[in-house]
Amino acid sequence: MPFEVLMPRLGWNMEEGSLGEWLKKPGDYVVAGEPLFTVEGDKALQEVEALESGVLYIPPDAPAPGELVAVGTRLAYLLGPGESPPTSAESPSATAGFAATPPLVASSDAAPEPARPATREPAISPRARRIARELNVDWRQLRGSGRSGRIVERDVRRAAARVSPLAQRLAADLAVDVEELAARAPGKRIERADVVAAAAAAEAAPPAARQPLSPVRRLIAERMLTSAQTTAAVTLTTEADATELVRLRKQLKADGQEPVPSYNDLLVRLVAQALLEHPDLNARLDGDVIVRPTTVDIGLAVDTERGLLAPVLRDVANKTVPQIARESARLIERARAGQVSADELSGGTFTITNLGMYEIDAFTPIIHLPECAILGVGRIVPKQVVVDAEREQVAIRHMVFLSLTFDHRLVDGAPAARFLQRVKTFVEHPYLWLVG
């Protein structure tokens, strides 16, 4: 009995997933437990193991890598000794109505489901078909108004009144959507010239590129919208003198630390210290309860090819800067390679996002729910600043803008400002948090 390899549910919210790539080739003998394929699910790219042993057979109608399919969709078979691949007629492709977590590999005992051709002609009543023939209307282009979309007489007559038979034929040849043309000019009869003009226009202006949302993009869209709609976000901005921080990093470099801690690593450590002193900001809203975790877990916004990811550095308040530097380097690399797991992307208590490398000064980041606040870091840039107003003394200093967006539902402006002020102090005097 061939075993079906199905799209697994990798998290409770996962309804569909993208098949990443096959880690075995068709015809390979796969041992149960070996990684079989990857799935791009809830932001994470995960490897899925085979639950059975057998020869991998990928049927021709199976989803291609990159294709978004419903949880439970059959991806391939594992064939036992002497077994031949099932024909498509007997392959029960499961539907999205999966309960709980399905087995990754299931026996294909299920009753066969008659295969429905993916592209069907629209249903049309016999009468509408006859009238379409009489009026020379290409009904395959019509949208039916009958129950379940059936094309009925009125649809054909409406089309005949709206579009001349010649225009109909021409539209089919030139791949012009006459329905759309007609919708653009209600009440006007579509003639040959209209179709020709539309075809010419279509050639002149290539249509905008259209691309379905990837799972990652879709999730980002949902989360950003939820955050924008449900939080009472306020952004505070302050400019800090980062000259000492720049000096510190130079000294660490000169000291031969490997890897050299980045500004982000230093910021993670000093923000963690500030959060320990201001636990109001290290919080999340859980229903009617404000939860203040005992550890500080800081997410680091990382720009990847697949979209924005925020892998989380754990318990940073109890880690040294070199530790943080090593872990963040590894996490960022994994995120960029698409290897980061769902676990590594969740459970943060605060997030830092840095756009300094793009010469951004200040911005208003969006809170990464369910966290309470996010710190946006701008570029560190030398500026001429007043260092002593009385003596009318100016100097060249390395300045950085810090933008704190916080959820006013959880915390008020003054405590948030005090927190940001504390971060500013640490940026300006790194030895303070070194001691703390």
Added chain:
Amino acid sequence: MRDLMFVEAAREGLAEEMARDPRIFVIGEGIGARGGNFNTTTGLFERYGPMRLRDAPIAERGFTALCTGAAAAGARPVVDFMFIDFLSDAFGDLFNQTAKLQWMSGGRIKMPIVLRGCVGVWPGNGAHHSGNYYPFFVHIPGFRVVVPTTPADAKGLLKTALRCDDPVLFLEHKGVLTLRGPVPDGEHLVPFGQAAVRRSGKDLTIFAIAFMVHRALEAAEILAQEGIEAEVIDPRTLAPLDIETVLASVHKTGRLLVVDEDFAPCGMAAEVAVQVMERGFDDLDAPVRRLTGLPVPAPYSPALFEPVTPGAMAIALAARELLAE
């Protein structure tokens, strides 16, 4: 033109034919001096006497078989069953002898017999007095099946039945017996196999049988207020069936609703639907829809009358759904 009740018009037709043809006689329970349970023979006993209005004991099989013999011998009997349900006792002889003798004799024996009785569900009539049963007879070669709905048709179709040389089921629905309507003066015959378009419309065709014609006309009135024009067809005879009139109507409207108080399985509504599908497929803009009585023995409770038979509102609803197809 006079205004007559359905029963009066039918009786007038019977009286005229009895006067015209002395071979006609009526047999049944209480149709003599009593004039019939439904006044089918009121006043005729005084005119034609006990030889031609013969009261019978409760023995349907006996007096029906007797009439088959009489018809074979040249008489023109009318069996008045009162309720057509009682005909079931005579089924065997009707199917095996009455319907077949003409065929088996190579046409030498005629079978001019009229089998009349009331049909239909009516409040308080109960399971034994509410049958429709016309599909049985439409199914058997040899029977004519007549379902009059107006006083004029009651007279005109009964006169045609009395002149027909084939066995005729003349089925009067209890819902139409007391209806009044215009009846032409003088000789009035309505041919078999000619449906009547009771109301013209362009949006859908409603084919209704017997009393359902009146319900369909009520429904058409409701629909007209919504701007829906329903065409209502009364077949008048189910065998022969005038399918041409139905096809012409469906050619116009594209949609057919068949309303039959009788049960759906293997019923008249199915027969009409399939004939239209076979011959009018390219005219159909939607699947043919049936609206039929609930397949249960008719309940006695008057309160259950409406739920088991199609009413005007139900017909209007079915029509709207059909238009949405």
